[in-house]
Amino acid sequence: MADPVILWFRQDLRLSDQAALAAALGEGPVIPVYILDDDAPRQWKMGAAQRWWLHYSLKSLDKNLRERGSRLILRRGDCAEELQQLARETCSQRVHALAHYEPWWRNAEKAVGQRLDLQLHDGGLLLPPGCVRTSGGDLYQIYTPFMRATMLHMPPSKPSPTPSRIDSPSRWPHSDSLDEWDLLPSRPNWAEAFANDWMPGEAGARDRVSSFLDEAGDYDLARNLPSAEGTSRLSPHLHFGEVSPAYVWHRISGVPGDPTTFLKELIWRDYAHTQIWALPAYGSKNARSVFDQMPWRDLREAKGDFIAWKKGRTGYPIVDAGMRQLWTTGWMHNRVRMIVASFLIKHLLIDWRHGAQWFWDTLVDADYANNSVNWQWVAGSGVDANMFSRIMAPLTQSPKFEAADYIRQWVPELAHLDDKVIHDPDSYDVRPSAYPPKRIGHREARERALAAYQQSRG
Numbered sequence: 124m125a126d127p128v129i130l131w132f133r134q135d136l137r138l139s140d141q142a143a144l145a146a147a148l149g150e151g152p153v154i155p156v157y158i159l160d161d162d163a164p165r166q167w168k169m170g171a172a173q174r175w176w177l178h179y180s181l182k183s184l185d186k187n188l189r190e191r192g193s194r195l196i197l198r199r200g201d202c203a204e205e206l207q208q209l210a211r212e213t214c215s216q217r218v219h220a221l222a223h224y225e226p227w228w229r230n231a232e233k234a235v236g237q238r239l240d241l242q243l244h245d246g247g248l249l250l251p252p253g254c255v256r257t258s259g260g261d262l263y264q265i266y267t268p269f270m271r272a273t274m275l276h277m278p279p280s281k282p283s284p285t286p287s288r289i290d291s292p293s294r295w296p297h298s299d300s301l302d303e304w305d306l307l308p309s310r311p312n313w314a315e316a317f318a319n320d321w322m323p324g325e326a327g328a329r330d331r332v333s334s335f336l337d338e339a340g341d342y343d344l345a346r347n348l349p350s351a352e353g354t355s356r357l358s359p360h361l362h363f364g365e366v367s368p369a370y371v372w373h374r375i376s377g378v379p380g381d382p383t384t385f386l387k388e389l390i391w392r393d394y395a396h397t398q399i400w401a402l403p404a405y406g407s408k409n410a411r412s413v414f415d416q417m418p419w420r421d422l423r424e425a426k427g428d429f430i431a432w433k434k435g436r437t438g439y440p441i442v443d444a445g446m447r448q449l450w451t452t453g454w455m456h457n458r459v460r461m462i463v464a465s466f467l468i469k470h471l472l473i474d475w476r477h478g479a480q481w482f483w484d485t486l487v488d489a490d491y492a493n494n495s496v497n498w499q500w501v502a503g504s505g506v507d508a509n510m511f512s513r514i515m516a517p518l519t520q521s522p523k524f525e526a527a528d529y530i531r532q533w534v535p536e537l538a539h540l541d542d543k544v545i546h547d548p549d550s551y552d553v554r555p556s557a558y559p560p561k562r563i564g565h566r567e568a569r570e571r572a573l574a575a576y577q578q579s580r581g
């Protein structure tokens with residue numbers, strides 16, 4: 124019998140279109156393993172909302188493996204040490220895995236590669252970072268030309284099917300118990316409502332793709348309306364790799380209507396991963412150094428504002444609706460993410476990194492590339508266009524994107540207000556006493572932000 128091979132799962136918790144699994148299958152009995160390492164990512168240790176997701180996703184993966192005669196081994200600790208130990212116990216030499224681009228995964232890959240025969244495969248993105256370059260050989264800094272250049276390589280290869288059987292070793296090594304990892308919140312169980320919105324795992328991901336097929340053709344019109352179910356909500360499934368972007372691309376590209384705008388959003392994901400691949404510190408370091416001089420408010424002084432933002436009590440209904448949606452469901456509509464991020468950075472003059480860190484802990488789709496690149500994009504500190512002086516006006520954005528029903532859903536104190544006044548109850552003098560006044564007026568905030576920006580430029 125051939126020696127067993129290890130299949131190292133990370134943010135690729137699926138069996139279909141899984142190049143690492145496909146490669147392992149041909150070589151011998153397969154030992155699938157997931158290793159939880161809370162130390163290596165340091166401040167980017169998986170957040171609380173994602174731990175909830177991970178629990179159910181691993182459970183689902185184990186079930187799928189068992190249906191094929193295999194199972195998932197769970198280990199906790201340093202990835203290189205754990206894999207080496209597992210290799211010793213099972214007499215395996217080779218490890219197959221999909222490549223990942225977060226700095227801690229790249230470090231782990233290097234360390235594993237020094238001890239074992241690590242074979243990395245593509246499949247987490249439409250194209251691996253670095254494939255798409257300008258005619259001069261540079262990486263694109265701006266999304267639109269990157270997207271156009273990526274489109275020339277599309278469609279991606281057809282996704283491969285799920286294997287019906289996976290050979291198992293003669294003896295299974297020890298596995299931790301998932302329940303003992305304590306990934307789920309208990310006291311209090313703030314994730315109680317998550318299960319109403321989400322079904323982590325490969326089956327849930329495919330259901331989500333199927334249910335989006337009817338909407339995808341209208342995506343261009345509906346995607347900016349927070350009150351509508353106009354987007355796919357695939358982000359946590361894509362982040363955890365429960366479905367491959369190639370699979371999503373092929374399912375969606377055939378729908379009636381024009382799904383091109385949606386496909387371009389998938390390319391945003393590739394763009395973001397390319398940026399963190401090129402600049403691994405993107406999550407904590409301004410890409411534009413002028414922002415290092417930005418006179419952000421000290422968080423001790425701005426504490427009340429920061430708490431009001433996190434709790435959805437800023438007095439700006441669209442901002443508060445978004446922050447409460449985030450807390451209750453672990454997700455927020457993209458248009459509203461832009462509004463709340465802009466509000467924190469510009470209206471409250473709080474460093475984008477504090478906002479990114481809060482998103483990290485509360486989003487089920489928290490993703491180092493997408494989160495860092497989008498926060499820096501809103502701040503203007505990223506490698507792309509400098510957006511700082513474009514200060515979004517939440518009170519204009521809210522009616523423009525027809526957010527009245529969205530506000531009613533997430534800010535029940537305002538649910539009785541009609542469409543005309545609900546976006547700005549303060550100005551119409553209809554603010555109920557249970558709802559807070561604005562933390563700061565728009566004009567005052569705008570002037571303060573622009574003055575701070577001028578100061579940073581010297």
Ligand SMILES: Cc1cc2nc3c(=O)[nH]c(=O)nc-3n(C[C@H](O)[C@H](O)[C@H](O)COP(=O)(O)OP(=O)(O)OC[C@H]3O[C@@H](n4cnc5c(N)ncnc54)[C@H](O)[C@@H]3O)c2cc1C
Nearest residue numbers: 354355356357358388391392457460464489490493494497
């Ligand atoms: C401040 C801020 C922080 C964000 N943080 C994250 C994050 O941590 N994780 C995350 O996945 N997305 C993040 N986004 C991007 C975007 O908001 C979400 O991907 C999107 O809302 C997810 O919903 P959906 O799956 O319905 O998206 P759809 O509109 O259906 O898009 C399909 C997929 O395309 C990708 N995508 C869409 N928009 C973007 C984008 N702007 N950047 C990168 N990929 C995109 C996502 O994988 C998404 O699932 C952030 C955006 C902002 C403004």
